Amino acid sequence: MNGGYSKVVPSEQKSNDFTMPDLPPVLILFANLKGNLGDFAILHAMLVEAEKWFPGREIHVFSHGKHSVDAARFKSFLAQPHPAFKDMGKGPYRTFSRLLSVFKRIGLEKCLRGRLVERMSQEIAAQAPLSQAGKYAAIFFAGGEQWSGFENGVSMFATLRAVSRQNANVFVFPFSVKGKLLDSYPAVDLQRDFGGFAGNVIVRDSHSAEIMQRIRPSVMLGADCVFSLADVAATLPAARPEEDKCVMLAITTGDGARYQDVATATKALLAAGHRVRLLTTCDREDGDEIRRLGELLGIEHLSPPNWQEVVSEFRSSSLVVTNRLHCMIFTFFAGVPLLPLVNREKIIGISRDAELPHTLKDVKDLTPEIVATCQHNQETILAKMRGYLEKVKSSKTSPRTE
Numbered sequence: 001m002n003g004g005y006s007k008v009v010p011s012e013q014k015s016n017d018f019t020m021p022d023l024p025p026v027l028i029l030f031a032n033l034k035g036n037l038g039d040f041a042i043l044h045a046m047l048v049e050a051e052k053w054f055p056g057r058e059i060h061v062f063s064h065g066k067h068s069v070d071a072a073r074f075k076s077f078l079a080q081p082h083p084a085f086k087d088m089g090k091g092p093y094r095t096f097s098r099l100l101s102v103f104k105r106i107g108l109e110k111c112l113r114g115r116l117v118e119r120m121s122q123e124i125a126a127q128a129p130l131s132q133a134g135k136y137a138a139i140f141f142a143g144g145e146q147w148s149g150f151e152n153g154v155s156m157f158a159t160l161r162a163v164s165r166q167n168a169n170v171f172v173f174p175f176s177v178k179g180k181l182l183d184s185y186p187a188v189d190l191q192r193d194f195g196g197f198a199g200n201v202i203v204r205d206s207h208s209a210e211i212m213q214r215i216r217p218s219v220m221l222g223a224d225c226v227f228s229l230a231d232v233a234a235t236l237p238a239a240r241p242e243e244d245k246c247v248m249l250a251i252t253t254g255d256g257a258r259y260q261d262v263a264t265a266t267k268a269l270l271a272a273g274h275r276v277r278l279l280t281t282c283d284r285e286d287g288d289e290i291r292r293l294g295e296l297l298g299i300e301h302l303s304p305p306n307w308q309e310v311v312s313e314f315r316s317s318s319l320v321v322t323n324r325l326h327c328m329i330f331t332f333f334a335g336v337p338l339l340p341l342v343n344r345e346k347i348i349g350i351s352r353d354a355e356l357p358h359t360l361k362d363v364k365d366l367t368p369e370i371v372a373t374c375q376h377n378q379e380t381i382l383a384k385m386r387g388y389l390e391k392v393k394s395s396k397t398s399p400r401t402e
Helices: 037-053 071-079 098-105 109-125 130-135 150-164 187-194 206-212 225-233 259-271 283-297 307-315 325-334 345-354 368-376 378-393
Strands: 026-031 059-063 086-090 138-141 170-172 246-250 276-279 317-322 338-340
Touching: 026 037, 026 150, 037 059, 037 071, 037 138, 037 225, 037 307, 037 325, 109 130, 109 150, 109 187, 130 150, 138 150, 150 170, 150 187, 206 345, 225 307, 225 325, 225 378, 246 259, 259 276, 259 283, 259 368, 276 283, 276 307, 307 317, 307 325, 317 325, 317 368, 325 338, 325 345, 325 378, 338 345, 338 368, 345 378, 368 378
Parallel strands: 026 059, 026 138, 059 086, 138 170, 246 276, 246 317, 317 338
Antiparallel strands: none
16 A cells, blocks of 8 residues: 555556557447446447457457456357457456545545545556557447445546547447546546547436536537447347236346345235236346245346347346336336336436326325326327337437447
């Protein structure tokens, strides 16, 4: 430890032996490969766009330095058709001493973050291969909601600062932010750092747009880049026959959704005669809990290996209840009624933008009555979902300006 924080975690690839190809490649940073299938879908969409934008170039991908890679789901991802890329290992990431919590408690967190971002950015710029960031044809930051948290945010902003000083072609795919971002960094730093992005800077929901307009007024309201995979999703069949449809619960706990409340709601649905399945798109976060609940209640619990199988399972559902953004998108792809649990900021935004007629504020509101109401009003729900999908077709899902 040095000055209360650790050194930058170096990239896992053999950076000392790194040689830049003759034709400048394209770089993707902060691809989240921890096992969240929504993040794998983001990478899929980014690879497709990078290949369209820079045909014939190598695509280098650094995974998020915070997380270990989910080997099984990464293997499944590689087995699916998508543009080829070179896995560069983990990107830079910093962990901090617990002593820094003292600064947070006495109200110096904002100042501290600003200083750490600058110091870390200099260290990143001195290490290969990001010391050669200027030689890339373009650099893309992964979309999603990755700018929050102390260690996470500092690492993201430091990397952005390090590469944007060397390369004018740094882009970001559609992302979300939380309101606390404005309280976490000096305003001048946020404006400077987000100003380092070229092309369209796009947020994927109106809630994020309201926040980002205070930082970068030219920000555009678009849609998550995963929506660009709609044509791929359209070819995916239902996983089961029509008569095997059920209510699908794809709820992540935390953020106000307690395991016990999910269990209580599921028991009530079963008692009312509803068939229920459980599904997680991030086994690392939810797998143990849905397996425990599934075994307790004697119902099927699913942890698919790739996002394509999630869409197929959702096609075999009469209703999907979720508080995960990409599960919402996969439900749009599946064309079945959606009941969002709006206990997470990014869910609030897309639910509002799609004007969905029914939402849940709390898992405790998931009752047999609301499920019956959604099933009765399924045509209204589906009409709103189709309307939003049509709107998304004309929305920006890429930073490309042409």
